[in-house]
Amino acid sequence: MSETLEILTHKPVEAPQVKQHVSSITNIVCSPKMKYIASWSPECKSVFRWPITKTKETKAELKFDKHFVDDSLDIKALIGVSDLNHIILRVEKGNSFENSYNFEIIDIVKRERQRLNAQDLKGEVVHHSGFFDNAYSEFCHEISFIENGDLIIIKGDPIYRLYIFNFNDKLQWKCKNNIELPKYYKCSVSPKGKLLALLEFPFVIIQWDLTTLKFEMKYILDWNLYHSKKSLQMCLSNDNTLLSVGETKIRTGHGDEYRKPALIAIYSVKDAVDKLDDTLNEGGLILDNMRFIGSKNNERLLFYFYVHGYAERQFSIINPYTLTIKDAELLFREIECYKRLKICTILFDHIIKVEKDHLSIQNLAEHDAWSNYTKNDDAQMNLHTSIQDNEFDSLFKNKSFEELIDSFYGEESYYKYLKDPEIDKCINETNLSNLQKYGKDLMNALLNPKKQLDDMNNKIIKQVFMVWLEKTLSEFERGNIYTFIGLISVITSLLTKLENYNRSNKFIERFLSQTAFLIPRNDYEDCINNISLSSHLEPCGAYPVDLYTTSYYKYGSLWIPKFSLIFKPLKFVYLIFFASYPKPTVKLMIPTINFATYSENYSTYKELIHPPEIPFNILYASNYYKWWNIKALINFKWNTYGKYYYYTIWAIYTIFMCCFVIVATISQNEISSFSQIFLLLITIFLGICFIIIEIRHFLYSPKFYMTDFWNLFDIVALSLPIIVSLTWLYEKTISVWIITISTLLLELKFLFFFRAINYFGNYFAIMIGVAQRIFTFLILLGIIIFAFAHSLHLLLRPTTEYSYNQPNYNNDVNNPWNLATRYKSITPDGVIGNDFLIETPDANTNLFSAFKTAIVAVYFMLTGDLSSVSSWNLNENWTLVALLVIFSFFTTIYLLNLFIGLLSTAIESTNNDESFLQLKREILSEIELFWMLPHQRRRKDWFPEIIYYEATIEELQKYVQKIQSENFDESSKPFIFPHIYKIAKLDAKTIDEKLNDLDRKFQDLIEDIKRLKSEN
Secondary structure, eight states: OOOOOOEEEOOOOOOOOHHHHHHTOOEEEEOTTSSEEEEEETTTTEEEEEEOOOOSSSEEEEOOOEEEEOTTSOEEEEEEEOSSSEEEEEEOGGGSGGGOBSEEEEETTTTEEEOOOOTTOOBOOOOOSSTTOGGGTTOOOEEEEOTTSOEEEEEOTTTOEEEEEEEOTTSOEEEEEEEEOOOOSEEEEOTTSEEEEEETTTTEEEEEETTTTEEEEEEEOOGGGGGGGGGEEEEEOTTSOEEEEEEOOOOOSOHHHHHSOEEEEEEESSOTTOEEEEEEOSTTEEEEEEEEESOGGGOEEEEEEEETTOOSOEEEEEOTTTOOEEEOHHHHHHTTOSTTTTTOEEEBTEEEEEOSSSEEEEESTTOHHHHHHHHHSOOOOOOOOOOOTTSOSOSSOSHHHHHHHHHHHSSHHHHTTOSOSOHHHHHHOSOTHHHHHHHHHHHHHHOOGGGTTOHHHHHHHHHHHHHHHHHHHHHHHHTOHHHHHHHHHHHHHHHHHHHHHOGGGOHHHHHHHHTSBOOSSSSGGGGEEEEEOOOTTEEESOOOOSOEEOOHHHHHHTTGGGGHHHHHHHHHHHHHHSOOOOEEEEEEEEEOTTTTSOOSOOOHHHHHHSOOOOGGGGOOSGGGGGSHHHHHHHHHHIIIIIHHHHHHHHHHHHHHHHHHHHHHHSOGGGSOHHHHHHHHHHHHHHHHHHHHHHHHHHHHOHHHHHTOHHHHHHHHHHHHHHHHHHHHHHHSOOOHHHHHHHHHHHHHHHHHGGGGSHHHHHHHHHHHHHHHHSHHHHHHHHHHHHHHHHHHHHHHSOSSOOOSSSOOOOSOTTOHHHHSOEEEEEOTTSOEEEEEEEOOOOTTTOGGGSHHHHHHHHHHHHTTOOGGGTTSOGGGOHHHHHHHHHHIIIIIIIIHHHHHHHHHHHHHHHSSHHHHHHHHHHHHHHIIIIISOTTGGGOTTTSOSEEEEEEEHHHHHHHHHHHHHSOOOTTTOOOBOHHHHHHHTOOSSOHHHHHHHHHHHHHHHHHHHHHHHHHO
């Protein structure tokens, strides 16, 4: 990418009369550090720059020092002015240098314009005067100067890239960084270098610091604002502690538009969980613009609005800490700027006014009128969540909650868990903010271990949980997503304790079933995409964290369109094997806060020893995985970070295995001593790393770890190569058998890594699931083998002493010498002679001589191999015959056929996606808990509070029909919003309800027939 910069010089033009310029000013902008003010006159087509001089006077007159006029440029607007000598002008694209873009960077001192070179910078770039100005609301680009002197240019669709230019020593603008941005709807840059981007999915505002490229905050917006996103305004306070988001109603002339109330929400930047919101409920009040004025504790939000039926714009001021609104007209009359307020610029502590023949600047903070205004204002309050009047009726006003009060107030041991003595207020008030504050403490008070078996206490807990969940979902249905997130976070933070307290209540399954079908917005039509290329249950939306520079891969991909003839054949081949066709989908939402996310308050050292437990990590039952929200959540986690961690772990294990296998396989004469030692040391080091992970896993849950066969298999498979390697380093020689076993276990464990791949995962899920289901049967079969082995050992073991080295023939039929194979000679005339050769017996001649080999012999008999008893004469040993008949019938015929039937049943029950998803969830949980560092578990792009995914409408129809046809118990009956039935084009009634309707119609028909007969 070329970073050279060309400079074209314009001849200076005499400045027009100052008075003429001032009288026709339409736009005033300030430099980031308030060093200069620039004004634009479309009548004179001139730009004047006015230096701001520091003075102790409250009001100062400004004098211009530089100007710019150029008749050759079709200038449309003044965009910005820097603290150096540059201004930004918006021009017609045809007038810009080489038609590259629709703006110009002008050095107002040298009267030079400079061309900026950066890849894909060409095209329109539009500045929003103020944050999200209505005049340019349809664009998603931005250009402005920031306090550190950099020039920021943002390109939206389809580039979504941010360019940072700095003014170098050669007095040229040079692109120092290209930043990739997530797909956003609108964006803006504050003078202090804060980038704010409005995203559609999820519907949030993201804030970054452009000097560090670090993610700072995410502000969740209510879905009621979604349809106002074109006219949505937002602004940061001077010290970046408050963010105001306003819903501006476009004045279309339709009466209905005026009757809609405007909404202003104020967020605390320090903690985005705190939000104040206020609805301007006066009919016909339309918000036009807003900005913060004042500083520090005297910050106020000035907003401009129209009243239906009045042409003039009016002004009011909101105290952002108390949400009290005051009329600002009297204040500005006292400051003597009311009449000219339409073309005045109020920026934080300064009011810039247009006088008759000059500009003036006034310090707002030092003005007596402002001091009196803020002094008489309401006292500042701590930020708190304000809930709208129509949110809830009484939450706890019923008999069950009166019993609840009695249950935990009856004993002091209950009350000590509560932090706030005003728990009555939390229970009886209609304000849901109390539930967010005290709900967790209230539930912890009920979860008393002493009353864990108390049916009444468990009933109250279940009732409280269901009421909270029902009210939370009602907030979601109203579109109050901010309140919904606050309430759902309380519920999900308690799920682990509730589940461990009493698993029979199935709290997690209740939560999953109730939140399985969440439509992101009130108007469900916005959630439908009729031409989506996404696969079923594929995550969607942007979940950004820190910004990053454009990769070389991205640079390379930008050249593909220029060489389309080369890539078209490759694209054709790709589409043959990976073709995807458009299909209608619907966007659904998963609230993951505190369910699949981790608390921000943590201790690194404590978490390294004992990681935190969240509900996602305790989904042990397979019935959890039938819900789409869990399936989509697992897909999101796997595609976001899971597969990268897993394949990295797999690669490290492969190195560990190969190092040991190479030493074990290659002959000592073919490998050097140095190579052998090096490979063994790598084996020991990597093996210890894996063992540490297993130890952490054991400490996290010793009981669960020791009862899982695969964990025990892992610890043996990892420990043996380490022990063998250490022994090998010191003794140089080692038994072959232990090398063989170690290699076998290592290679089997390598095979198990395939369980996370879709093509193999179902088979592994079947093998593991079947093994768990038939484990007790295998124990029973083992006891039977043990019993027959013991009996045959007692029956067929030698009763006299013998030696394999000394022949010993006696009357003991079980003696190995008597059982040894004998070879006789046969003469030509057919006479059989005496023993000619006797095969020397060994331990395999009579396997029943020792009990351990008797067990092996009986196992082989189970497979149909009777060679171990072929040496005995069955005609002379009826006891042996009886045992063989019983064994063959009871085990080989009955139990093995029963075993095959059980296998078939177990395979059918585990041959489904749920078993594979359960296996995948276990892998993800292990990665999160034992492979991630504590700060990685807090990454907002890996663990967002809300996740969106797309589901095909065809699958949705099948899924809803399946739910309607099934009989769910109380704990797992799903809650389906009415919109879901409309999207799926299904009747909301269940089969039972339809049958009841038919039955009623049939009864009505019979009654009509009877009535007609009686009339006739």
